[in-house]
Amino acid sequence: MPRRLPEKTRSTGRRPRRFKRRYGARTPLFHSAPVKVGQELEVLIDDIGSRGDGIARIMGYLIFVPEAKIGERLKVRIIKVGRKFAVAEKQA
Secondary structure, three states: OOOOOOHHHOOOOOOOOOOOOOOOOOOOOOOOOOOOOOOEEEEEOOEEOOOOOEEEEEOOEEEEEOOOOOOOEEEEEEEEEOOOEEEEEEOO
16 A cells, blocks of 8 residues: 655645756757758868768758868858758758
């Protein structure tokens, strides 16, 4: 049988929480992407993705650039923007 607390120690005046926060839930660093479609940027490729694309970062946001190598500094144009990453193409 469960143990009951005395009447005066029960929290009778407190309302239950409506929205509980889950442990480990992350809050986004920004609410929208820091880049837009058609925007031209100069980026530094600092990593290579699993498909061989170069990866640049702006404010922690990933930008994939096909046919790029680590260490290259490129002018790129954003062609697709997603929630977690963008895809860009090299400018000539």
